[in-house]
Amino acid sequence: MDYGTRRTFRGVLHDSEPDPGNPALSVLTGRAYDAAEVFGGFKAWLDGLGEGRPVFISDNPAFDFQWINHGFWHALGENRSAIPGGGSATTTPGSPGTSAGPRTGSGSGSRRTTTIR
Secondary structure, eight states, X not given: OOTTTOOOOOOOSEEEEEETTEEEEEEEEEEEOOHHHHHHHHHHHHHTTOSSOOOOOOSSHHHHHHHHHHHHHHHHSSOXXXXXXXXXXXXXXXXXXXXXXXXXXXXXXXXXXXXXX
């Protein structure tokens, strides 16, 4: 939602309903929609928000944001979330309330993780 205008975007890729045995899962019930149209509409909505970079807020940003990132790559062949300079897609290094430190673990190389406080 754009807080300034209260405009929202809702994209549907498949008609579905919760699985009666496990409501955390979906059961496809009908039509599949064109992913290029859905993500094209999402891109147009994001582009129409005006100046500044949108902020992605989610209860599980690691999964949700990468699902959206994959959708842009798969449907449109582009990474709508690319940030110049290689910054994180969900935070801005150096922003107030953030700290950056070296990542550790297999394959982390010289990448950095930004933590919001």
